[in-house]
Amino acid sequence: MMVEITINGKKVQVEEGTTILEAARANGVAIPTLCYHELLEPYGACRLCLVEVVKNGYRTLTTSCNYPITVPIEVETDTEKVRSSRKMVLELLLSRCDTSPKLNQLAAEYGIEKSPFELHYDDCILCGLCERVCREIVGANAITFAQRGTDRVVVPPFGEEAEACIGCGACAYVCPTNAIQIQENGEEKIIDRWSRVLKLRTCKECGMEFAPDFQLRFIQKKYDLPEDFFDLCRDCRAMKK
Numbered sequence: 001m002m003v004e005i006t007i008n009g010k011k012v013q014v015e016e017g018t019t020i021l022e023a024a025r026a027n028g029v030a031i032p033t034l035c036y037h038e039l040l041e042p043y044g045a046c047r048l049c050l051v052e053v054v055k056n057g058y059r060t061l062t063t064s065c066n067y068p069i070t071v072p073i074e075v076e077t078d079t080e081k082v083r084s085s086r087k088m089v090l091e092l093l094l095s096r097c098d099t100s101p102k103l104n105q106l107a108a109e110y111g112i113e114k115s116p117f118e119l120h121y122d123d124c125i126l127c128g129l130c131e132r133v134c135r136e137i138v139g140a141n142a143i144t145f146a147q148r149g150t151d152r153v154v155v156p157p158f159g160e161e162a163e164a165c166i167g168c169g170a171c172a173y174v175c176p177t178n179a180i181q182i183q184e185n186g187e188e189k190i191i192d193r194w195s196r197v198l199k200l201r202t203c204k205e206c207g208m209e210f211a212p213d214f215q216l217r218f219i220q221k222k223y224d225l226p227e228d229f230f231d232l233c234r235d236c237r238a239m240k241k
């Protein structure tokens, strides 16, 4: 069923259940986000996507990434209140992580040179993108949220080596603050943040180490591929074709 809403004074039709963020972006209206990814369940953690909604005569400030549209509403994405609230969100996030290029770029767009809050440095802003991509897309469930309040962290279960981590790097790819660094030393792939060290598999043809053995076994099992499917590195496989 279609629902008619107004975004910044313009009437648009959207499918019932569409989020405000999706509706806005589909109609060329930009809303900044940090914890949102279109392939993942919205989580509503960063609060940067705030907008004002007028419903039944009441005006409220709400996150747009996890607000499904079910009835006609008016949405305003660029009011004074929206801008000052997003600015405050960015100042708080900057006080946690002032080294992230992405955060600094967003801060500059909101006229922030330096956070007015005291710096409590942590490179993770708890957006949860790494945990969701690992669970929802990769299916490895290697990391999880732990503890509450100011002690909240994303960690491997029991804070030990993330034994279910396959070393795919999806978490590092989606992380907005570059908090997850991946290194390779020729024999191993190392993800310090998850205390994970993965041995690389050796190509049966050229003898080069090419991908984490654990990751290849995970994919082979998941897609029921033949045992020898990943015996060769990409180059040797291409030569055989």
Ligand code: SF4
Pocket (backbone or CB within 6 Å): 123, 124, 125, 126, 127, 128, 129, 130, 131, 154, 171, 174, 175, 176, 177, 178, 179, 180
């Ligand atoms: S490590 Fe990165 S992706 Fe994961 S919660 Fe922290 S900021 Fe987000």
Ligand code: FES
Pocket (backbone or CB within 6 Å): 032, 033, 034, 035, 036, 043, 044, 045, 046, 047, 048, 049, 050, 063, 064, 065, 066
């Ligand atoms: S993008 Fe909506 S709360 Fe983070």
